[in-house]
Amino acid sequence: MSSTPVTVRRIALVAPVLLLLYGILRFADGLDGDRGNGPLWTIGHLAFFVGMVLFGWLMLALRGMVPQPGRLAAIATVTGLAGVLCFLWVIAGDLSDGFREAAPLPAALEFVGPMLFPVGMLTLFGLLVAARRLPVWTPLLFGAAITAITVNLNLLPFAALAVLAALSPLRRLTQPRPGLTAARN
Template identity: 40%
Template structure:
């Protein structure tokens, strides 16, 4: 089992829980919960970048390459936004001050952010088709991302849905990981 596939959606769920705790006072940020949550989310995004590149390597197709490029461009936009969220929170007395600070940190990459969930969903779909299993997996990913768009308070649920969808791709039992026997009868890793 590739645990690196399961860590990013788990971290999204954890970020969602921290975000809910942060909002208990009626406002999100600034403070320790804001920082902890955004650091968790940042690590998750970097993990999704790794997963996307690894899925592309495993699939070895032009559609997978294009989906990976889209995913990575979207992830760069998300990472930029998370870094801005962290920057505006440092030293801010309250949410109102954070809101004023956002004007000093434009986010021109924001329109590219949807490429991440679209590209990643396509990668999971391509994996399901290529390996003829877990056809429900892309649907779970899509529902997870739609949940986030509907309401950010659904982040814990979304993370768990994406975690469930990632399990089939996290398995090591695809062809590249199966040992094969050579002419001399010894086992070696297939490519």
């Protein structure tokens, strides 16, 4: 899959912002002591759903940025996308009792499945760090954010900001270098 630099930059911004929106709406929804099945819950979960779709798209773009992507990049991408699909399945079940009852996520995938997403993402980040295309703090910050969410879901807004910061080098990575355009003409 080939993504334009502008698309990658936008996804690297919008996906974590949607995660942040979900975290904020989730927090606001719980202020009355009851979380779920209201407009904040629904809007937050829709933002989370779209954000995860964008993270999947970003993962495909990251694989394309790995110089000489081999089996490890392919395995990381497939693993991460499987995690994204598990997240989408869980979110769809949260949004629709009918979906959850008709197509429950297998018990073995309830926790392990979504964790495949960060495993794939961190592996792709590692390959890009090894290729000197991303700074070493990108996977470290992303990993810390995922750990925070795993420890306490209420840390989601802070974790989303950490993911936003972790993805910030992608905005520079995909921008054309000023001197290259002039040198080609």
